[in-house]
Amino acid sequence: MRWGVLLLLVPVAVARPQTPEFVARARAGTEAFRNPEAARMAGYHPVGPDFPGMGRHWIHNSLILESTPDAARPAILEYAELNGSLTLVGVAYAVLIKSDTVPPFLPVPASAWHFHQGTVTEESFLRSHAGLSHTVPGPRLAVLHAWIWLENPDGMLETDNWALPYARLGLSPPRNGSRAAARALALAAGDGGRMYLEALLHAVGAPNAAETTALAAVVRRHQATARQQAPSMSQLEACWTALWADVKATVRPEVWERLVVLR
Numbered sequence: 001m002r003w004g005v006l007l008l009l010v011p012v013a014v015a016r017p018q019t020p021e022f023v024a025r026a027r028a029g030t031e032a033f034r035n036p037e038a039a040r041m042a043g044y045h046p047v048g049p050d051f052p053g054m055g056r057h058w059i060h061n062s063l064i065l066e067s068t069p070d071a072a073r074p075a076i077l078e079y080a081e082l083n084g085s086l087t088l089v090g091v092a093y094a095v096l097i098k099s100d101t102v103p104p105f106l107p108v109p110a111s112a113w114h115f116h117q118g119t120v121t122e123e124s125f126l127r128s129h130a131g132l133s134h135t136v137p138g139p140r141l142a143v144l145h146a147w148i149w150l151e152n153p154d155g156m157l158e159t160d161n162w163a164l165p166y167a168r169l170g171l172s173p174p175r176n177g178s179r180a181a182a183r184a185l186a187l188a189a190g191d192g193g194r195m196y197l198e199a200l201l202h203a204v205g206a207p208n209a210a211e212t213t214a215l216a217a218v219v220r221r222h223q224a225t226a227r228q229q230a231p232s233m234s235q236l237e238a239c240w241t242a243l244w245a246d247v248k249a250t251v252r253p254e255v256w257e258r259l260v261v262l263r
Contacts, residue, residue, distance in 0.1 A: 022071045022107050023156070026091055026148050029072025034088045034149070036079060044077055052186030052193050053160030054145070055080035055089050064141070068105050069093040078145075081190075082167050089150035089164065095142045102142055112157040116141040153177075165189050171231050181236040184243070187219070188226035188236075194219055201247070205259040211251045218246045 033039040036058075044058040051057075055078040063075035076092035095103045102113040145159050152161040153173060163173040165186035173182075186193040201207065201215050222243040229235035244263045248256050 019107055019156075023146070023148055025071035026074065026146055029070075030074065030077065030088065030091055030148070033077055036086045036088075039077055039088075046079070049196050049199060050080070050192040051160075052183065052189075052196055053162050053164055054078055055164060057092070064094045065096070067095065069095055069103060069144075071106060074146075076143075080164055080168060083170060087149075089167070090145060090147040090152075090161065091149075092146065093144045097140055097142050106144065108144060108157055113142050113144050114159055116143055165193070166231075169230065174233055177233060178237055180240040181233040184222075184226045184236040184240040185230055187223045187243075188230045194223050200262065201259065204262060205251060205255045207251055207255050211255060214250045215247065218243065218250055222246070 033042065033044070039058055042060070043062065044060045046056050046058050048057050058077040058079060060075050060077075063069075063073055066075075069075070071093075074091035075094040077088060078090040078092060079086050080089050081087070082089075093103075093106065095105075097103065097115075102110045143159075145157065145161075147156050147158070147161050150161060150167060151163060152158055153163055153175075154161070162177070162179055162182035165182050165188075166173040166177075168189040169185070187197060197219050198216055201219075202212060205211075205215075207215060222239055225242075226236060226239045229239055247259060251259065
């Protein structure tokens with residue numbers, strides 16, 4: 001396997017034939033925001049954690065409240081630190097809804113949308129991105145991700161972009177790379193990956209205080225191992241498997257039952 005510096009921020013081929021106009025408008029509308037200061041001046045501000053497979057969300061509150069999304073004016077920008085610089089890697093659109101019907105305004109498949117309840121600073125947001133959200137009465141946020149500034153090997157409209165952990169380290173993602181290896185690499189890439197995993201374990205598993213302390217030690221130990229093993233995909237996969245074996249050994253059975261879905 002050959003590894004090299006990832007070529008970033010080069011316009012990529014549109015994955016779906018029905019979206020070229022959408023992508024062109026999205027790129028034209030956000031070109032200026034490749035400079036984060038321009039995004040701040042336009043009303044975007046960072047919120048929530050730095051997600052390993054998404055980066056950090058920068059929200060424009062008034063755009064979220066608009067009922068009809070405009071491809072050129074996404075409510076969310078996604079930034080990640082690449083090569084020492086805060087870099088725009090993708091955008092997302094968000095619409096408040098009261099049902100399971102996705103917004104019909106953008107020319108994308110309905111399956112590309114997903115749903116959130118609660119705010120991006122609450123644990124529910126972590127749970128939603130882990131696929132563990134629960135529907136309760138009340139408004140929900142329909143969200144669509146579009147990876148228009150960093151190619152996503154799984155598809156431009158997929159929620160997570162597991163090329164991002166490689167990009168953070170200046171590496172090219174392997175062909176047919178596994179998510180386990182990418183997640184271990186995200187842990188190796190920086191303290192953001194460590195803190196995200198610790199927060200996710202807390203939000204989903206609800207461990208007690210002693211377990212929380214012990215889990216933090218487990219995550220830190222495997223972060224060090226992942227850094228030693230990068231960029232070997234097989235070794236990173238083994239590191240991710242070993243991490244979850246240690247998590248299982250650290251917590252009570254009822255906590256593990258809640259956490260097992262995250263492996």
